[in-house]
Amino acid sequence: MQPPRLLTIRTPLGDGALTVVKLSATEELGLPYAVEAEVLGIGAIVPPEKLLNQDVTITVTQRGPSPFIRHFHGMVAEFRKLSPGPANRMTYRLVLVPHLWRLGLRRNCRIWQDRTVKEIVTAVLKDHGLPEPSWNMVQAEAIPYCTQFNETDLAFVSRLLEEHGLSYYFKHSAGGHELCVAGAAASFPQGxxxxxxxxxxxxxxxxxxxxxxxxxxxxxxxxxxxxxxxxxxxxxxxxxxxxxxxxxxxxxxxxxxxxxxxxxxxxxxxxxxxxxxxxxxxxxxxxxxxxxxxxxxxxxxxxxxxxxxxxxxxxxxxQFLITAARHEAVDNSGLVAGAGTLESYRANLALAFTARRWVPPPRHPRPAMPGMHSAKVTGPPGEKIHVDEFGRIKVKFRWDRWGKDDDTSSCWVRVMQSVAGSWGGAWYLPRVGDEVLVAFLDGDPDRPVVVGSVYGKDSPPPFKLPANKTQTGYVTRSYKSDSAADANILRFEDKKGSEEVLLHAQKDLTVEVEHDEERKVGHDQTEVVQNARTVTIKDSDDKLTLEKGNREDTIKMGNDTLSIDMGNRSTTLKMGNDTTELKMGNLSIKCDLGAVTIEAMQSITLKVGQSSIVVDQMGVTVKGMIIQSEAQLLMKLKALMLQDKADALAQIEGGIVMIN
Structure with missing residues (x-):
């Protein structure tokens, strides 16, 4: 009976369809393995599609008292037809890789939040139809925010494991292979x-x-x-x-x-x-x-x-940990008549002390984020402004195909201001739906910062352009209002000859001045108050100086009341006339306590119709159709000369009339 070959292969083509003559396999912690094999075919040429992406097992059987068997299982990633080999049989070269290798065929951009390294890796593998790895004593906290950007799934998974000091390796069997992840030396199995x-x-x-x-x-x-x-x-x-x-x-x-x-x-x-x-x-x-x-x-x-x-x-x-291996095997036995047994196997191993923690070298650094990225501000349904206590917002990047347009789209992202500090600064908060530009601190994809906002088709500038290209300013729409007319506005018009600063408060305007306020108007000033106007001067004077021109106060309907709780009132007209005209109604002057004095240099005239009283420097003249003087007790008329004259009738009556 012929002894078993050193190298055997099992493929979808069936037993005996291929014969392995050479094997070269490389394994290393934290990397997918690769098995190169030269095989001989029988009969017709093997089409590549018969083996590509198919699972194959190559077995090494080292003969001895107890045969030592090692399986290499993998998916055929490369298939190459070579020149004829021994016995003029067609030669092929196969490259076997783990199923994990397929993750390198997909490049992706994705954001993960509050997931452990186990959960992230398992989810990525599941996307490729692969089972969860075997986690050997691996404990990890949830990662608040983790970004995959323009990385293959394989590079992303490898980077994530490297950052946590975790290594992966594979267990092979005759019918498959298993992905295993371990950290501490004790978590690796005994060989x-x-x-x-x-x-x-x-x-x-x-x-x-x-x-x-x-x-x-x-x-x-x-x-x-x-x-x-x-x-x-x-x-x-x-x-x-x-x-x-x-x-x-x-x-x-x-x-x-x-x-x-x-x-x-x-x-x-x-x-x-x-x-x-x-x-x-x-x-x-x-x-x-x-x-x-x-x-x-x-x-x-x-x-x-x-x-x-x-x-x-x-x-x-x-105690040592095997960290890498290179297997080389040749098996030409039975291929050339009379050549005898031509087979050999050898492995070169790399080992490390288990007394020291072995971690994979950082082969997969985080991607450096280029330039700035466009994103949309997001928030809960129905919310226009979504912010935390640090003034941070949520965004959804254009490249994020997995995220939702809500408050779970990203981590909290800081917003850059023109100036900011503990002493104060400027403050602007993008709103839900705005397009913002995002940069990344130190190029780290997990550290986004909003650096500005931009206008676009869905959010045009607040001033119609290009008609108003000379206008600049600020417009802030009222919260939860869909009308552009509901807004506070600060606008600057720089058109020559039409320069203007417009300040519009949609509801209230409050101005606080801790000390002095000075205002200078080069031409006219107009104020229109729709309702009431109140001016309170708490502790000082109110002074109005009209250097040249007229002053006019008009009350179209209503009352004019001047109330002085304590103090004096003085009106001084240095030159000109003082006229009070009451077109309808009465004029009353009342002094509850004190005297009323009216003094003039020339004269004082009181006139009603044809009747009048004139007081001038010559005396007092009283004219009227009827002049009545009545005293309840005594009336005295005293003069150096007294003259009574009646052109028609003079009548003197009294209970007793005495003429001296």
Whole structure:
């Protein structure tokens, strides 16, 4: 009976349709594996569509007392026809990759909010019809805001895991492969075999060979600074510092091997310690080990206890994690008559101490956000202004195909003002539906800032253009009003000869002046008050000076009342006349307590119809059709000369008439 081949393959073409003659497979923590295989066909040429995107399993069987079997399962991502091989059979080259590799075929822009790394990765895999990974002792807090921008799903998932110090690897079986995620060394499974001896010479089925060690000088301190507008003052920074834990001599100059990063990432990943992840990366790369193996079962992502047999006879045991492997196998057995068995297998392994946390290197940095991005301001249904206590708003980016037009579209986004500070500043708040331009602090997609607003077809400028191109200003529509006429307006007209400043208050206008107010009008001033007008001067004088011209007060209907609670009233007319004309009604002057004095240089005249009283410097003249003088008790007439004259009749009557 012919012994089993070293390399066998199972494909949708059926058993025996293809024969594997060469295999080269690379595995590494945190990367999709790739398996290249040269295979020989039988009979007709194999069409590419028969194998592309199909699952294939290649099995390595290392013969011995107990055969060592290792499966490589994957999807055919590449299929190439080569020149004929042994026995003049058609040769093909296949490249097998994990199903995860398909995530690299889709590029996307998407926002995730308040989801853990588990939930995000699982959701992305589900979009591709892939099952949830096996999470080995992975605990993670929810990420408040996480952006995927112009990244493939594979790059995004890899970046997210790298930021959290998590690695992924694959478990293979004859019928499939499983994606596994782990963090701490203890979360990686024990390998098969779990214990192995390593020597510096050649490898055997039971031992690692060519054991080697690599040491590098790395950074000794990681310092990360960041800022968070919600949790810190502008003058403060969030800082994380992690010194190395390795036993390597530290540089003599302090800070000489310090790794400083800005921004550190603490503001966007509150539950994460990026300094710890960065320092673990430095430490993991400071000391690495390598070995050759003939047993194909040694798989990336497994732990193995290694006892190193040194050339001086000493030995030392430690736990190691297999971080990478390259498998090379050739199997020409049975293809050339009389050639005997032509097969070989060898693996080169990379290992790291499990005593140190192994994290994947940062191969996938966050994308740098280019320029500014257009977005629409969003809020709850029916709300026109949506804001938090820090004056932040919600937006929906044009490229966000997954977000909703509501208050869940983004994180709270700060709004840049022309000036802002603890002393005061300008304040403008975009409203729901406005188009805004968004930049990103330090180019970080998770740190958006609104830097301005723009007009468009749905939101034209408030002044009709180009007819009013000389006008600038501000228009703020009344809250929850759909009418453009309901607005406060400050408008500047710069057209030559028609310059104007318009201030329109839709309801009330309040002006407060703590000290003096001075107003100068170069020409006319007109005030129109539709209702009441009240002026209160609390503690000083009211002075009106009319240097030239006339003053006219007109009350078309109503009363004019002047009330002085205490004090005097004085009117001085230095030159000119003072006329009071009452066209209808009565004129009353009443002095409840005190005297009334009317004084004139020339004369004082009281006149009603043809009757009059004239008081001048010559005397008092009283004229009238009838003049009556009546005293209840006594009337005296006294003069140097007294003359009574009647042209018709003079009559003197009395109870007693005495003439002296």
């Amino acid at each position: 098969d075999p779990p214990v192995v001896v390593a020597v510096h010479g050649d490898a055997s089925l039971d031992t690692y060979g060519q054991w080697r060690r690599l040491n590098r000088t790395r950074g000794f301190t990681t310092v990360l600074d960041d800022m968070d507008a919600e949790r810190s003052r502008p003058s403060e920074v969030l800082s994380k510092t992690r010194p190395t834990r390795t036993y390597v001599e530290e540089p003599s100059m302090p800070g000489a091997a310090e790794n400083y990063f800005w921004p550190g990432g603490m503001s966007t990943r509150p539950g994460l310690d990026p300094a710890e992840v960065s320092m673990s990366d430095q430490e993991a790369r400071s000391e690495e080990y390598g070995a050759a193996a003939l047993d194909p079962r040694h798989a990336v992502g497994t732990r193995v206890a290694v006892t190193v047999m040194h050339e001086d006879g000493s030995q030392k045991s430690n």
